[in-house]
Structure formats: structure tokens, C-alpha cells
Amino acid sequence: MAKATIYHNPRCGKSRNTLKILEEKNVENNVVEYLKTPPTFGELKSVVKKLKIKPEELLRKGESVFKENYKGKSLSDDEWIRAMVDNPILIERPIVIVGDKAVIGRPPENVLEII
Structure with a gap:
């Protein structure tokens, strides 16, 4: 199985529960505390593309x-990405x-779709 990257906020219950799953x-x-280490414009543009959302x-x-x-x-x-x-x-x-798939962990069980 491929390694997962999680954009994580340890103060968020949904984020903690997703990491737990x-x-x-x-x-x-790979845990990225995005408030401490924000994604670059290119990284965030790539994430949005993988999520298949605007x-x-x-x-x-x-x-x-x-x-x-x-x-x-x-x-x-x-x-919006710049913001x-x-x-x-x-x-x-x-x-x-x-890999080339991404989900938002709301609810945390969404992660099961890609692992």
C-alpha cells in the first residue's frame, strides 16, 4: 500500500480521528501540520485536483x-488557492x-475509500 499524507490539525477532533483510522x-x-507548515501554491493546487473539487x-x-x-x-x-x-x-x-487520490476526512471514515 502507498504511504498516506494527512494534512492534519491536532486540535481538530475529526483530524485526530482520521489519523487514528x-x-x-x-x-x-506522513503527517503535515498544515498550520505550522502550510502547503505551497503548487502543492495546494495539486491537492484540489486530486480531490476533484473546486x-x-x-x-x-x-x-x-x-x-x-x-x-x-x-x-x-x-x-482562492492563494487565499x-x-x-x-x-x-x-x-x-x-x-497516490493520486485524496479525500477530506469529514466524516473521518471517508479515508477508508482510498486506503
């Missing part, structure tokens, strides 16, 4: 940064990537 299934993983669908719209700076705005895909790179708190979590 990976560990219980003995999946070797960048705007990866936004945490309940965050104050979103409400204060982006709510109601119509940005291009690249502009998340500049403000990683806006990135939905957790994201698990295995």
Missing part, C-alpha cells in the same frame, strides 16, 4: 478570516492523500 489500519503516513469547496467558510476578508467575493480558482496558502486556517481538514 490510518494508524489502526497500519497505513504508513478550490472554493475546500474553504472553511465559518472562519473569521473568511467572513472578514472573503465572504461574498467572487475569486478565480487560483485566487488558502496565505491563510491556511481556511483549508478544510483533514485531507488525506494516497
